[in-house]
Amino acid sequence: MLKKLLLTLLVSTVVSTNGHALPSNKQLTIGITQEFENLNPIIFSMSASSYIYFMASHPLVAIDPDWKWQCWLCTTLPTIENGLAKIIDEKGVKKLHVSWELKPTAVWGDGQPVTAEDVKLSWEIGLNANVSTPSKDIYERIESIAVDPKDPKKFTMVFKEVRYDYYQLGSLYIVPAHIEGPVFAKTKTQQGAYEKQTTFNINPTNPALYNGPYIVKEIKLGSHVILDRNPKYYGKKPAIDRIIMKLIPNTQTLESNLMAGSIDMISELGMSFDQALAFEKRVGKDKTLQSKYAVQYIDGMIYEHIDFNLRNPILADAKVRKALLHAVDRDKLCEALFENRQKKALTMIHPRDIYYAENVTKYEYSQEIALKLLEEAGWKKASSGFLEKDGQKFTLNIMTTSQNKTRELVEVFLQDQWKKIGIELTINNEPARVFFGETVKKAAYPGMAMYAWVSSPDNPPRSTLHSKEIPTLENSWNGQNSGGWSNKRIDDLLVNIFKEFDAQKRKVMMEEVQKIYTDEVPVMPLYMRADVAVIPANLKGFKMPGHQFHSTLNIDTWSLDGSGQGH
Amino acid sequence: MTAYIIRRLIQTIIVVLLLSFVSYALMGLMPGDPLDIACQANPHCTPENLDQMKKALGLDQPVYVRYFKWLQGFMTGDLGYSRTYRLPITDILIPRLINTLYLSVTSLVLSIIIAIPLGVFTSLRPNTKFDYTLNMFAFAGISIPSFWLALMLIIIFAVKLQIFPASGIETIGLEGEISTFEIVWDRINHLVLPVTTLSLLTVAFWVRYTRAKMLETMRFDYIRTARAKGLPESRVIYMHGLRNALIPVVTVIALGFSSIFSGAVITETVFAYLGAGKLIFDSIFANDYNMAMCSFIITSFMVLMMNLFADLLYAYLDPRISYT
Secondary structure (H helix, E strand, O other), X not given: OHHHHHHHHHHHHHHOOOOOOOOOOOEEEEEEOOXXXXXXXXXXXXXHHHHHHHHHOOOOEEEOOOOOEEEOOEOOOOOOXXXXXXXXEEOOEEEEEEEEEEOOOOEOOXXXXXOHHHHHHHHHHHHOXXXXXXXXXXXXXXXXXXXXXXXXXXEEEEEOOOOHHHHOOOOOOOOOHHHHHHHHHHHOOOOOHHHHHOHHHHOOOOHHHOOOOEEEEEEEOOOEEEEEEOOOOOOOOOXXXXXXXXXXXXXXXXXXXHHHOOOOEEOOOOOOHHHHHHXXXXXXXXXXXXXXXXXXXXXXXXXXEEEEOOOOOOOOOHHHHHHHHHOOOHHHHHHHHHOOOOOEOOOOOXXXXXXXXXXXXXXXXXXXXXXXXXXXXXXXXXXXXXXXXXXXXXXXXXXXXXXXXXXXXXXXXXXXXXXXXXOEXXXXXXXXXXXXXXXXXXXXXXXXXXXXXXXXXXXXXXXXXXXXXXXXXXXXXXXXXXXXXXXXXXXXXXXXXXXXXXXXXXXXXXXXXXXXXHHHOOEEEEEEEEEEEEEEOOEEOOXXXXXXXXXXXXXXXXXXXXXXXXX | OHHXXXXXXXXXXXXXXXXXXXXXXXXXXXXXXXHHHHHHOOOOOOHHHHHHHHHHOOOOOXXXXXXXXXXXXXXXXXXXXXXXOOOEHHHHHHHHHHHHHHHHHHHHHHHHHHHHHHHHHXXXXXXXXXXXXXXXXXXXXXHOOHHHHHHHHHHHHHHHOOOOOOOOOOOOOOOOOOOHHHHHHHHHHHHXXXXXXXXXXXXXXXXXXXXXXXXXXOOOXXXXXXXXXXXXXXXXXXXXXXXXXXXXXXXXXXXXXXXXXXXXXXXXXXXXXXXXXHHHHHHHHOOOHHHHHHHHHHHHHHHHHHHHHHHHHHHHXXXXXXXX
């Protein structure tokens, strides 16, 4: 009897397939691995929070999936050309006056209109010294906001500096003044009090907090968020009635939950890249899985690279840096490790970015060129097979985050490639917390540091390339130019580009930045990381953008076609 | 006895205070504050923003100042706010502790019910087929990593057979749509796989331990004397053998109970179980001082109290032990 039972269990385990049906427009459950916090957009700093928030509220402006800045809550994006942005001379000081109009139909979940007073209050909250705002820089750029006394939907912003990127206010989120105004008035003089007493904390299911296609029905930090369709939403009615966001921190369990039908899709904040590759292969081999899931990839904004520490005398020589680049077959690396789903990077600029330039110095894979450059730099092959200069063996050290399988594989690949031309590479990895918190921050790596920079479209890389951003003891190790690259022309270009209102001229300036960058090779570009998602086969209208404005910002375009049986 | 208990309680408070300071200081010494790392990843975060955020969280002050401020709050019942969630510690920690309590206590009780009788039973039949088979399973249980076992259980019972849910503590979104009985049943269903994971590992260890201690005890002279006196075998086993064998077992079980609030980090993570274990783990890495310190206090207090409890239980089980 027992044997029969065990046999039945074994057979059913091996033979049985997943019995769950495709999801329907009644409900979609999305799995994520990243933690989220409360949904006050002025305060939150976690990526998963903005992923969820975009379903419930819209920002004033954002980048669309085609990588263009667009109005979300406003009617027209102000430009110098359309006259809504004007440079005005105020007592000899140039100021930028920008006129905005909010969508006339835009309302909060309680039916109250979204007004200029909401924008003004949000700016005041973000600017307040007692409120911890991760992107305060955006709020500080604005000098004043004047509400049009005749039209509550209109307002004028005055910017302190005349910069071309005044419209890039993606982090200027709007909260309802009729709800958050009294809370802020009560708490603004006390350090940290607003964060604690905001309605997003006290009563997060109040529909008046949200203006997007969905409202928060239930939120349990560390577990899930339930979002129901917002009956007052002014835009296109979303097709899906209910969205459930489920936090499952372990990526393996996340996949098991997908297979078990506990979740219907894995968002771009879920599966790791190598896991997605393996899952895609599984789907490719199994027709049942093909009818249920689709794996999607898109090149993202995360730039994997190697910082050369230019304080190291070996790496201070540009010829050596160029030789190191020539000696690595990065195409092979992308093919071998990523099956070309993640592409080789030429520079820090993404190929879809408006500033992307093809006309830069390229480094083809060639051991001969590499050896020739090294010979010019004084490095010669010794009997040991390694290069030597003044009796010193060519040894470099590389550091990265430990327990990151992909980066560790890249290190081994580099070790092998550089050994072929006589360079010894030693590896010394550290936990992410130590690596970023101490080593990279204080440029304490002796040779090279491999990690990623996160950027956004149309964003000149001042914070990573300007010489003022070199972290030193004097500036308390502030700045992201960890390698210590200093170039006068680059500094000028990165300062002047923000003053240039002609997009074509900016493009030319950024082309020059990229040309100098590839000529001097202060950093070794590796690849652009891809975003991955696993979606139900019947999900239509889903599009991963590849930038910081997640796919959920366009959730009103999603629909699950009728083949699903529903939950 | 009363004086002994009071002395031990005073010692417990002193040890907890010392441990709290050491833990706080060690957390402060950890390199790389997550705030620095988050700011590095945000193109709009300036060094001035970072300083301001640190000031807002009091991180601009020396560790000892921050510790005494925290201690002052703790003593007056103000556990503070979570730096990660920006909510009062009690709002987050208490529901998590309750969930962990369900998981740990169920698993521990189940383990005791299964392990001790099995350990005794197999010790009375050494070198038999049953003994060998049980030993084999016990060794397997001790050797299998909990994350692997958890994943296997998910694959078999959630993905393939679809008998039990793969993760969570309850079915999301059914609030108000199902009866109280169905809610309880749903919670029990969600407990099955994590409890099985935890219990299998504990049972394996305790069976081995109980068996070894029983085998050792049953060889003592007083057991032979009891049998020579003509006492029934059941009395020899349970009154003379088991009672003496249980003394070291009690220590192990008491220490097992001491970790019921600190939870099972791996099991909770794999099953996305909303418990305190993962919360504590994450709070340490996120430098969420208030959250981590509360957890430290609870955990260390539980360990010390369970040690005291085990010591008191010795006196009950072994009349030769007395505390004066």
